[in-house]
Amino acid sequence: MKTKEIILGYLGIRLKNILSKLSDSAFEKIEEIRFRVNRPLIILKGGESFFIRGDGHFSRNIKQAFIINQKDLVDTLQMMGEYSLYAFEEEIRNGYITLPGGHRVGLVGKVVMENGNLKTMRYIGGMNIRISHEVIGCANKIIPYIINGKNIYHTLIISPPKCGKTTLLRDLIRQISNGISDNFIGLAVGVVDERSEIAGCYQGIPQNDVGIRTDVLDCCPKVEGMRMLLRSMSPDVIAVDEIGKVEDIYAIEDVINGGVKLICTVHGSSILDIQRKPVLKELIQKKIFERMILLNYKNGPGSIEDIIDGTTLKSLI
Numbered sequence: 001m002k003t004k005e006i007i008l009g010y011l012g013i014r015l016k017n018i019l020s021k022l023s024d025s026a027f028e029k030i031e032e033i034r035f036r037v038n039r040p041l042i043i044l045k046g047g048e049s050f051f052i053r054g055d056g057h058f059s060r061n062i063k064q065a066f067i068i069n070q071k072d073l074v075d076t077l078q079m080m081g082e083y084s085l086y087a088f089e090e091e092i093r094n095g096y097i098t099l100p101g102g103h104r105v106g107l108v109g110k111v112v113m114e115n116g117n118l119k120t121m122r123y124i125g126g127m128n129i130r131i132s133h134e135v136i137g138c139a140n141k142i143i144p145y146i147i148n149g150k151n152i153y154h155t156l157i158i159s160p161p162k163c164g165k166t167t168l169l170r171d172l173i174r175q176i177s178n179g180i181s182d183n184f185i186g187l188a189v190g191v192v193d194e195r196s197e198i199a200g201c202y203q204g205i206p207q208n209d210v211g212i213r214t215d216v217l218d219c220c221p222k223v224e225g226m227r228m229l230l231r232s233m234s235p236d237v238i239a240v241d242e243i244g245k246v247e248d249i250y251a252i253e254d255v256i257n258g259g260v261k262l263i264c265t266v267h268g269s270s271i272l273d274i275q276r277k278p279v280l281k282e283l284i285q286k287k288i289f290e291r292m293i294l295l296n297y298k299n300g301p302g303s304i305e306d307i308i309d310g311t312t313l314k315s316l317i
Contacts, residue, residue, distance in 0.1 A: 102200015
């Protein structure tokens with residue numbers, strides 16, 4: 001099913017009507033769709049934001065913009081919950097809903113607390129649909145640098161927000177899992193997909209291509225997930241997105257000591273930037289990561305700025 005068909009199927013009638021006027025090719029280029037009550041509908045594509053006119057065309061003139069109302073969001077939330085919001089209570093508590101295809105819907109509104117913990121969210125005032133894009137082959141340039149004989153190097157992907165780190169990680173997982181050549185036939189990969197962004201699981205089934213030898217723990221905290229995979233799935237490689245918490249380091253050490261290779265991502269603009277975080281500084285000083293991939297947005301998402309040997313901190317390109 002095309003991205004456009006999936007997204008339209010979960011929108012309220014007014015939003016569905018306005019966005020259905022976009023061509024399939026235009027829809028495929030969209031990165032985010034933002035709805036805010038009593039504010040313009042905003043589309044992000046190519047790193048730029050646009051309004052949508054009543055005829056479905058892009059515009060930069062706010063006077064021509066389609067304006068969202070409260071009912072638009074209520075109707076849309078009901079569609080996304082398939083008229084059973086109880087089933088999505090855990091996801092809503094985390095601030096998002098995952099749609100088929102791995103598309104993630106961020107939510108903001110009135111937060112309800114109970115005993116000091118976030119219980120749920122009500123009176124939704126805004127949504128951000130982040131369109132999941134698979135870019136098959138986007139890791140081709142990186143693969144030769146992380147292959148180590150019949151195995152891989154421990155790898156860290158460093159990237160500012162919206163520079164394609166998760167898209168790159170997904171394609172790395174796919175290629176490592178499927179195999180690349182007669183000399184590298186593929187490894188068993190365990191993925192801890194805490195926010196359902198890597199595999200884009202829907203009801204436990206990956207909607208994105210993460211390879212034939214890949215097992216996914218969906219909506220599972222990283223620390224628990226890494227240890228569960230070690231105990232139960234005998235992975236050759238474990239992949240996780242966005243490390244950085246103190247408890248992450250202990251699970252990472254368990255993975256390393258278990259003889260399993262690791263691929264992680266982290267938000268940052270440089271090695272110096274991530275070294276300001278004590279946990280990551282310790283990992284780099286211990287030379288845990290044998291390869292570090294730096295991304296930027298110079299030529300669009302996934303642009304490679306540098307590939308660094310983590311044992312010497314020298315560039316490999």
